Amino acid sequence: MDMASIVTLAALFMPALCDNYPVIRSNDVVYNYSYKSLSSVPTDVPANTTVLDLSHNDIPTLEAKDFSYLLDLRVLVVSYNQITEMDSNIFDANLNLEYLDLSNNRLENISNTFPVRLCHLDVSSNNFSTLSVCTGFTNLQQLEYLGLGAANILKFDLESISHLHLQQVFLDLKGLDKYENSSLLVLNTNLLYLSSLSDQKDLFNVLFDAVNTSKILELDNFGKWVEGRVPDEYISSIINNSRVSHLTLRNLGTPWIKLVGILQKIWHSSLESLHLHSLTIQGLIFHIPFDYVNTSMKELLIEGVAIELFIFNQGSLYGLFSEMNIKNLTIKHSNLLFMTCPSKLSTFEYIDFSDNAVTDDIFQNCLTLTKLKTLKLAGNKLQKLSKVSLMTESMSSLYYVDVRNNPLDYSDEDCYWSPSIRKLNMASCSLPNSVFRCLPKNVTMVNLYKNDISNVHLKKTHLINLEHLDLGYNRLSDLPDCTLFPRLMTMNVEYNQFPYPSTESLQNCSGVKQINIGNNPFHCFCELKKFLNERRKSPGKFIGWPDAYVCERPDDLKGVRLSDFYLPEMYCNVFIMVPVIIVPIIIGIFLMFALCKYFDVPWFCKMIWQLLRTKQRTRRSKKGYQELKKDFSFHAFISYSENDASWVKSVLLPSVQSMSDLRICQHERNFTPGKSIVENIITCIDNSYKSVFVLSPHFVQSEWCHYELYFAQHKLYSENTDNLILILLEPIPQYLIPSRYFKLKALMKQRTYLEWPQEKSKHALFWANLRAAISINLSEIEHETSVSIPSVST
Template sequence: MTVFFCLLTLAASLIGSCHSSPHMIIANYSGQWLTTVPKNLSSWTNVLDLAFNFIHAVEQTDFSYMTELKVLNVSHNSINDLNCTVFAFNKKVEYIDLSNNKLKSIAGIFPETIRHLDISTNYFKTMSMCKGFGNLLQLEYLGIGATQVFRSDFEPIARLQLQYVLIELQGLTDYDNGSIAVLNTKNLHIILPSTATDPYNVLLDAVKTSEVLELSNVREWNLKSDPKKYMTDIAQNSIVTHLTLSHFVLDWHTVVNALQSIWHSSVESLRFYDLTLSRHIDKVQFDYSNTSMKALLIQKASTTEFQFKQSDLYSLFADMNIENLTITDANILFMVCPLESSPLKHINFANNALTDDVFQECATLKNLESLEMAQNKLEKVSKISSMTRNMPSLKHLDISHNLLHYDGEDCHWSNSITRLNMASCDLTNSIFKCLPRHLETLILKNNEVTHVPLGISQFENLKELNLASNRLSDLPDCSFFKGLVGLNVEYNQIFSPSQELIEECHSVHELRAGGNPFQCDCEIKNFITFQEKSPGKIIGWPDDYICEHPEDTKGTTLKDLYIPEIYCIVYLLIAVIVLPIVFLSILIFGLCKYFDGPWYLKMLWKWTRTKHRVQRKNKNYQELQRDLVYHAFVSYSEHDSSWVKHTLLPNLEKNNSSLQICQHERNFVPGKSIVENIIDCIDKSYKSIFVLSPNFVQSEWCHYELYFAHHKLYTENTDNLILILLEPIPQYLIPSKYYKLKTLMAQRTYLEWPKETRKHGLFWANLRASININVSNPETPSSLSNVTA
């Protein structure tokens, strides 16, 4: 209607008692069971909605302080009388709706600023109040009504240039011929009187007044004796080009007669809204010649009769020689094919019960350019394609909101189809195998598409692709659509568009990708960079592009997302973090190597472990101590005797006189064999020290001593061996018979004799800790024996 009517609709839809914005203050008190106008509203209120309450009167003080009031709706209340002085201080008011009250009279004059005034559906007896509207020179919309209509009441407003006039005449008792024809309006809407009054004179004036006419509320007219002549008279005097008949309940033959009269009138566009057909429906003769009709729209139609031949009804519409045919919300089951070549260019059969059989093998729709069959019962895509094969002019096809599926059969589409709407049909990726080749616009919104299959190459003309509300995990490969200009992938499952596919879509001028659960990590920066390089190309930026993951970024727009460069550039991360760590590690290792740190740590660990083991085992050695004489038996090669005599023994015995070391040269018992002395010394010693060197592995007696010590290690389960590596022993120098030595060196930790003097202290501490035990009643060697090792 008008801008002001839209403003009021907006106000009524808001919830809450009061809403404010920097530009407009809206107070919505609709349906609050109020009996009076609320007090103390903001003086800056622009829109006030008081509809659907029980207000019975309005006072001047109710609105006088609202100097900024522009829209006032007090419809559907119980107001009896009105004095227009209540609006004396509302110098900016433009919209007032007082319809559906109990007004009987109006005193005073409305503000001259009013552009929309509705006082229809009240208790006015006459329209004398219109005499005071002559000063409303800005008035565009006027809603009025009364039981008696006189020409003199309309004459004062005849000079007004009205855009829309609503006249409610449901209770009409008297009508002065020519009254409505006085009005000067572009759009006229008349709510016709009940069946008690013949509307002939009202209709005759109505069709002479405006080119755009709407007639409402017809319930079984009591027409004159000759209905055809009645309707013909009205049609012949008509200047109407756009006619709407709403809320009609008529029998089939009355509708056909009315339609036939209109067909030969000045009407170019006819719309039936909320039409109910009563009584029996049968086949009728209809003259389609000599008409100005171009479009017929039937919305929300039903019938009270169900036992009739369907073709009798549908053939009336199928053979119409018009360009536009719309039948929606009518529950039609099928539509017959026109008998002859049809001039139909646009057909809309949305929201019915059509099946795949509609228009199959129909060869008379050669001129059809647009076909809409959304919200029907279509199932097979292949059958729909074969239906279009005989429509060489078809460009636009809408089969959305159906239960469509593709069964793998061959598809035969019309080559002329450039726009195809298949939204909300539960289609999968396979549908790309069954699509018209020359599409320019493809709408697959709200389906089950997960990706565009590889190898799609037949869509060279495609300019717009809508894949919103599917299950895409990334952008489609735009290399399949060389001419693509607009791409919509809103509300899918795209976490982060890949850089390769972003680059492939460089030719896209409008990309809609909002509403996706974006993963705001380093990969999303490619998408943000794309937006920065091509501002305006991504539609809905930045409000519709919000982070979903990870949790700490949820709710943040991509525009406000901050990710440091160091987190995203691997080489920079290595340069800033990894390289310093590596350098520091090398430096520490170098310093430790230079100052023999590893050796000190190893020896300290050995000393600590040995001390712990000795302290733990000393508690259980009381019985063993009765058989021990020496702290340690030392085995070595004669070639290494100098080191043993001058370095090993002095450091163990002189610094700690309590240690008793068994050495073969001074402690072997004369008269016993060497083997007996070896076994006896090993048995009486807490530890056996072996000084290992290349010379050691060449000594036969050292082999015996090692064998017996190793045997004691395993038979008595004692930790009695101490290995001192005096010099490194290459593996190839160790004879095969020394397999026990190889095993011991591989499995047991040994002490290395350090060449550096500063390390000797820790070496001796570790060695003493290994043999530190209380040995009671040590034997004094009776004699020494020279044993050459």
């Protein structure tokens, strides 16, 4: 990972510029060239660079031209190279330089001056014979951190920087040949860090001055102290003459008896805080009497303990620490298995046994930790949540409990938490939904981050004081019911599994001031709009908005921020959708019916349907007539009333006879004289392929028309032929048809008739239907006749 990729993280976690590591600001231009095997400074570094890392390369020299154009350079790291020389005016153009690391190179001298804004300068672990380089630091009034190291440490060299008010001085003693007594005393610093103490000849003199230089002292790498190597009187002298209040020892290896002896001497000194990092205990561990009275000690921190001999009396080790009369005790990363309960009322207010192997048998039935306020047992082997609660029952002052990262389980057992507990951290414990039934009743803050909670099951609430609830990284499908926690102020439910917070849950949580719902698989549909409306009403309520709120579904919106998501209101509001979508549909249907009525579409459909059916019947009937071997003289016989003769002669006959020379039998023209009218009617009907009846109110009042219809209908039923064609010239109300014409009524109900339309646009379809009904090629029946009969009126 390059430096540019850690800009944001560094800016969050590094509070001050002049710490051991540079602060990367959000507007910094960062370039990282570390571990590139470079032999010179790159020439393509952009001119606007503010942070440049050239560490861990093979650069031998630094020249003025290397950085002269980097006018905005603020941080420069060139540690762990092979630098032996650099120009005296190399930093003259870099007036904004604040952080410079030249450590772990091969410089023998530095003759140049540095920018006055410099507040972090590290030139340790070079090849300086003396600290005469300090004469070039006299103008650095803003300097807070200074890293040094040389073969000879002389008082005169350090006096040149005695006027500087330093926050921290780091002194690498590796390769030290000579130390002049009282040299360190001229330094004006709050914290002194001495490294590489393992092989120093003048170790006593260095330590004696170090404990009187600053109140905060860190000593690194003592190696292994064997018995007798450091006389007890030396240790006593150093401790008794110390002004140090906070001491840190790193990488210390010592026998158990020596360690207890050092602790005993420290116990009666002015020291208030002791930190031991990477401690190795040598030799056999056994009980050694320890005097705890008359001490200024308030804090003991031990982190990273290695024991060379594993067979020892556990009580001798645990008893030394459990009886300490201090406020703060921390033992971390030390494979601690247990801790005995203090034999009398303890002064412990803070205990941290994180990242060990402690089980939930610790402090059971312990009645002497009544002053304890903070208990941290994170990263251990606690298993039963009910036993953890029982552990705290008698801790009447307990305020904060941290049991995160433990394989805890809860199965509805009774819980006995101390009523004084206000904060409880149970993150990453794989706890189920029922954990809410085992929470301290007066708790105000609960951290259940990264557990196995899918719902908050509580019939009635007992957590009336809960103000802060963290349920991030669980399996919730919606917001929990906030009415169960009447005083809830902040809630975290990020990284869960709900597609959107429901309207009911948002209403129940309306009293919560801040909620983090980010990083959930949001489904960007209509249901989400209610949440977006709620966010607009309370813009500062939802933490992480808008970057942490991104659509997961549908696929075409995946990755889109909710702040950019838009869905028209009519898609989600049924009261808008009905008038916008349904009403136009209704209007369209109404218009369609109106147009159909106006253009008489049903009539056209009816006539087309009749046309198709008629053509189909005609094709089927041809074979039947051929099988009868009957001779026909006419295509059709037309029956009509004399009152409708004008329409028949002027409209019907000219149009019909123009259709492929159809022969029409008409009573005025084709009745045989001398025969009775009934005989002529029967003859014409028998010699015609079809019988066409023009129906009208006049037709039903004609007696002879009724006879013609009777004989045609008789032929229809007797010969089983489809020979009737009804044309409705004018509508005939049923009440106008005499009751004796019941056959006409039945026929009009059973047979489909052709209606004569008044509109000319419909005439073509009418004639097409009529032609299809009566059309037949009489030559196919191999008969042709010509009849010439005088006209006789019906």
